Amino acid sequence: MDGGRLAGTLRAGGLGLWVCPSDQHYYNEKQQFAKSRGYPWFLSNRRPEKLRDTLKELEELLQSSPILSVRWRAKQCCQMLLRPGVLVTLILGGAQVERVAIDRTLVGRLPADTISDAVIGDRFLLFSLMEKSQVCQVYLNRKNQSSPELARHMEKLTVAEIKVSVVDVPGGGRRAERRVGLNQAQDVAVCWWPICHEDVRPWSPIPSAVDRANLVLLACSDTPGLTVLSSIRTDRNPIDCRFSLTQPYQILTVELHHEANHSVSELHEEAQPLDVHICVYECARGHLQHLSSTPVPLTSKPITCHYDPLERWILLGLQDCSVVLFDRQTGLSQWATCSMMPSLLAWHPSGGVLMVGGGQGELQCFDIGLSPLPLQKVCEEPAPDSLATSLQLSRNMKISSGLEGIQWACCPVSQGSVFNGGQLGPSDLVQHRLRCGEVDAALGILGNMDWAMMGAECYRSLISITDHLLRKPLDHQNEDKVVLSLWCQKGFLYFRHQRFEKAFLLAVDIGARDLFMDLHYVAEDKGELVLAAVAKKKANEIDAEAQTSAPVFCSPSVYRVNSSEKSEHILVPSASIFRQSGDVTV
Incomplete structure (x- = not known):
């Protein structure tokens, strides 16, 4: 996704089973249409790239190995880390894959069967191991690893460039699925997992505060490697934990009362409010401190969340196929219904558009007023039902396991309109809503704009709406x-x-x-x-x-x-x- 536009999907003629051209409708026209726009109809298999064979190998890897982490190093370079330790680098040219590199240097050097989560950093890779309750750091001693010219340096890793550091993580839950995260400076990491309810034996010793911890703070450096700074036990069961984008040494969590996880909601006809809190922890002098806790009134269990770029709003996806937009400053909530269970959320960097994804390839778009934005496929003759509130990706591409993630591309600053790849900020969407005559949606966007942070934009939007209504x-x-x-x-x-x-x-x-x-x-x-x-x-x-x-x-x-x-x-x-x-x- 780039600037609010969804790139069209094309299927190359050289992949999959061979089909007679006469059996395909408008075969020659489709081929000419793709070539006129710079898309290859048959994938080349020339050395040294051998793109066709490498893509087939990648498809086989994705069917057998789950993806642990995905990171876009640049707009044309994407890296994926698979569970066996395979590092895949994709070089894109527009919407077309130009080169694929599959690196198996780490395979066999890590206990791949017990890797539960991973993060790709600029200079190192971070793994969490399930069996031994450890966190592993693989430092990549490569100078051009964080360079934007990574597309030109496709050489594979060597053993001499790898430096492995392993540290034991304190806390209970030996078989818990541990998650890891990095801050913006990439000098501090966090390892967290849900609270485990283990049976206490009469002869077992009383666990200490360190043994009961489920949130561990780690220091990441290349010389001593990983070191444990502090650990703490959360008051409730965390369902999400991440570092703040505005405060690099603060940790934001969404916690649910542990009894709510085991309650049977089907036994109650009326929905009971859940005990959900948004908590803030701070790393001060190497120690974790609990700063604040904000309750969020919900009637269904949250399954995913995402913050806006300024971290004032938090979007929560619930099990009852709805999303909640919660204001952390005022404590007000807004609700909207989705056409699927929201398992993936992505907030546009401009702060005006929210993307909601389902597990079976569904996409739905909202503005910050939670008014739906229609999605339409790029086609020459749109069908009457093509303009809908949701988009089914499974009808346009082969997806075996559903969506793995959604991420917006950081596009350059443009002064064009929303339709031509312009900005998708709140004020831009207000003008777009007014041009379409959707005053209610424009008022919803204005109501969620922050006067303290964007006073000039709020005032311009206010005058535009008023001038539109007075006419x-x-x-x-x-x-x-x-x-x-x-x-x-x-x-x-x-x-x-x-x-x-x-x-x-x-x-x-x-x-x-x-x-x-x-x-x-x-x-x-x-x-x-x-x-x-x-x-x-x-x-x-x-x-x-x-x-x-x-x-x-x-x-x-x-x-x-x-x-x-x-x-x-x-x-x-x-x-x-x-x-x-x-x-x-x-």
Whole structure:
């Protein structure tokens, strides 16, 4: 995925069983269509690449060996680590595989049958071993390992370049499936596993705090190798653990109460709220400390999660085929229903698009307001049912075991539109929604934008939505949308449609003297003398209070606005932001 576009899938004619060209519809036309766009119809098998044979070998490896870790070193270079220790490097040219390198140097040097998880770093590989409760670091003494020109250095590893370091991990659960993770600086790693409930024998000694730990902090370096820094036992059962992207020495976990894992939900007709917490741990002077714990109200067990680039929001995928967007600052949650069980989540680097994937190759896209974005295949003549909320990849490619992961490509900065590979930030999606006439979706995006971090973008989106609504006739539906989009300029809309009572109540809510004076003059012109007198009186009272006290510049506030459809929290500027030199800016 690059800039919001899904690359089309092509099947080369040289793979699979040979089929007579006459048995395929439009065989020559398809061949000409692919060649005109630079895609080879038959894969070459020339030395030294031998691409056709190498791809067949890779397909056989993927059927017998699961993938432990995938990392994109560059936009054209992808590396995969398989369970036996096979390192596969793919060199891409657009949507076409140009070269494949299969490295088996590590095979036989690691206990492959007990590897439970792995991470590919810039200078080393990190493995977690199940049988011996160990973490293994394979340091790659290669200067060009982290270079973007890795595509030109396809030579295989040698024994002289490998340095192995193994450390015993403290804690219980000898057969637990341990997971590993690296921070952004790649100098600290974490090894974690679920809490194991082992039977305590009367003659067994009381386990210490170190023996009961299930979260271990490791130091990664090339000279001494791996060393254990600290360990801790979590209060609940962790279902996800990762390092923060903004704070490299903080660990974010999603923990579930251990009793909830063994509860039988089918015995209860009514859904019981689960005890789910988002916890933050910090590494200070080599020791783990528990900083905070935020409860999340859920009615179903979470199975996956993902954070936004600023780590304010967390997206949770639940077992009941729904996703929850939780705000860590305000504690508010939003829900949306998916067409499949969300097992994979990916947040776009621009922060505006969420991708949800299922285990059988389903894809569904949402914006940050949890409004679905339709997905469509690239084809010359779209079918009527091609524009849908989900995309079935199994209909377009052979997937034996389903999706393994979803990752967005970091595309260069572009000023084009969303359809032409432009940015997919929240403000860009607001403009796209307005062009399509989807005001409700634009309001949902605006409600989840952070005024503290992107104030200018929020203000531009606010003005764009308001300008779009003011051009429409004032009915009850558009009136509620204006309330959600703007709080201050709504009074002038009431003036034009002679709804003086609502304009007076709005002026009382925001305390705007100029709005009372405008109401006074408009009411006098229309013959509403009583309303004009009361409005002038309120304006004089506000003017007297302003002379006796210093001016106060209000910060943005959170309003709860009740509309006919739903109740939302919208962050909008208060009246003092629009008030300059005694005049209200329209």
